[in-house]
Amino acid sequence: MQERDQHYDIIVPVRTYVFTFLALLLLTALTTAVAYIDLGPFNTVVALTIAVIKMMLVILFFMHVKYHQGLTRIAIICAFFWLGIMMTLTLSDELTRGPSWEMNPSPWSALLPHIPHIVRFLF
Amino acid sequence: MSDAAVTHEGHGHGHVAHQFETVEQQREAGQLGMWLFLMTEILFFGGMFTAYTVYRELHLPAFELASREILEAKYGATNTAVLICSSLTMALAIHSAHTGKKKWQTMMWLVFTMILGLTFLGIKLRFEWYEDYIHHFVPGLGFQYRPEWSSLGSQMGQVQMFMCFYFFMTGLHALHMIVGLGILTVLLIMTARNRFSPDYVAPLEISGLYWHFVDIVWIFLFPLLYLVGGRYPH
Numbered sequence: 599m600q601e602r603d604q605h606y607d608i609i610v611p612v613r614t615y616v617f618t619f620l621a622l623l624l625l626t627a628l629t630t631a632v633a634y635i636d637l638g639p640f641n642t643v644v645a646l647t648i649a650v651i652k653m654m655l656v657i658l659f660f661m662h663v664k665y666h667q668g669l670t671r672i673a674i675i676c677a678f679f680w681l682g683i684m685m686t687l688t689l690s691d692e693l694t695r696g697p698s699w700e701m702n703p704s705p706w707s708a709l710l711p712h713i714p715h716i717v718r719f720l721f
Numbered sequence: 722m723s724d725a726a727v728t729h730e731g732h733g734h735g736h737v738a739h740q741f742e743t744v745e746q747q748r749e750a751g752q753l754g755m756w757l758f759l760m761t762e763i764l765f766f767g768g769m770f771t772a773y774t775v776y777r778e779l780h781l782p783a784f785e786l787a788s789r790e791i792l793e794a795k796y797g798a799t800n801t802a803v804l805i806c807s808s809l810t811m812a813l814a815i816h817s818a819h820t821g822k823k824k825w826q827t828m829m830w831l832v833f834t835m836i837l838g839l840t841f842l843g844i845k846l847r848f849e850w851y852e853d854y855i856h857h858f859v860p861g862l863g864f865q866y867r868p869e870w871s872s873l874g875s876q877m878g879q880v881q882m883f884m885c886f887y888f889f890m891t892g893l894h895a896l897h898m899i900v901g902l903g904i905l906t907v908l909l910i911m912t913a914r915n916r917f918s919p920d921y922v923a924p925l926e927i928s929g930l931y932w933h934f935v936d937i938v939w940i941f942l943f944p945l946l947y948l949v950g951g952r953y954p955h
Contacts (some may be wrong), residue, residue: 609819610812619809623802626943630798633948641951645944652940660812660933669753677760681767692775707932 608665625652669688748923759934766938769893773829773886773945776879782880783948786870791858791884796848797947799932800841801939807837808936815929818912821919827912834932835905838898845895853884860884887946897935904928950954 629648637644658664663671672692741747777784814830850859857865860881870877908928910918917925 609816612813613817615809615812615816619805622805622808626798626805628800629948630794631945633952636951636953641948645948649941649944653937656808656933656940658935660808660936661930662856666752668755669749673753673760675754680760680762684764685769685771688771688775689778693778704934721790 608662610659610662610665614659618655621655623653625655736918737875740926741923744920748926751927752930753922756932759930762934766893767869769886769890770941770945771891776882776886777949780876780879780882783873784883787880787883788946788949789952790867790870791853791880792887792946792947793849794952797943800844803837803841803844804936804939807841808833808835808933810837811929811932814908815877815925817920818917818922818925820920824915824917825913827917828909831905831909831912834939835909837904838902838905842895842898843848845891849891850888858884861887890942890946894935894938897938901928901932901935904931 625648627689629645632644632648633641633643663674737744737747759761767954780802810830810833814834816824817830818824853859855861857863864881866877866880869947873880905928908925911924
């Protein structure tokens with residue numbers, strides 16, 4: 599492949615950077631504005647969704663991952679996969695025990711009785 | 722927009738270390754190496770984000786109150802904007818070196834990036850950490866509870882826990898910013914000494930990855946610390 603050799607020598611046009619920059623500023627304003635509206639538990643969901651979109655914009659355009667394939671993407675996916683392992687295993691323990699669990703069970707607790715049924719249904 | 726990206730043509734084979742066959746292979750290896758370092762950084766900050774998530778789940782009312790009463794969203798939002806501007810100027814510095822612009826242009830963008838980085842740290846020190854200190858909001862340095870927090874009851878102590886997370890997370894982020902400013906100083910000197918050409922911008926690109934990564938960490942710190950539980954009247 600001709601392009602394969604030149605993947606790492608890409609020049610991204612300035613307007614791509616400027617559009618990314620403007621989108622990031624807009625999303626910062628949006629996430630700040632949404633914090634002043636009462637959405638209940640969805641305030642956190644919206645804030646984190648916007649943060650993930652901003653991260654994707656930075657990674658894809660400022661860090662050029664949109665123009666790279668292969669190893670770079672595998673490295674990034676691995677990093678987030680390991681982060682996912684750390685968070686999931688820690689939280690699956692922490693969210694299901696302790697005094698605070700009995701006093702005010704988190705919304706996840708509603709799922710717990712159904713897990714055996716879900717497992718049986720899947721396998 | 723990938724079709725709009727132009728592949729750089731006509732590069733020579735200067736600056737290829739002997740273990741590499743082509744300039745491209747050398748660039749690929751350099752960037753992958755930086756990404757591997759950033760993987761360790763993701764997990765390094767990830768440990769703190771995980772700890773934060775656990776404690777936030779355990780003591781949500783205290784975390785929401787501490788964030789609302791002590792932290793000011795306006796400074797967090799301003800600093801987010803400052804860092805996003807600095808990411809743009811960093812990208813433009815690399816772009817101008819890569820497209821063979823005059824060296825003063827690259828140096829100008831690097832200086833802008835450093836000024837924005839220093840602005841971030843200045844806002845943090847003067848309007849946040851210093852104010853926290855004189856208002857007795859720093860755990861271990863004469864922390865004082867406010868009477869209006871008594872609604873939290875036995876959970877009031879967790880306000881200090883939130884502030885511990887706040888200072889450790891923003892402190893480690895600030896430390897990364899200071900390292901970044903050091904790297905930018907080196908890049909500025911290298912540019913002044915004509916070390917870069919359109920064929921050779923690896924140190925600029927790799928430092929750019931680091932700078933953007935530090936920006937991403939702040940993109941998550943801002944909503945998690947400054948906007949916990951919303952800012953609407955409770």
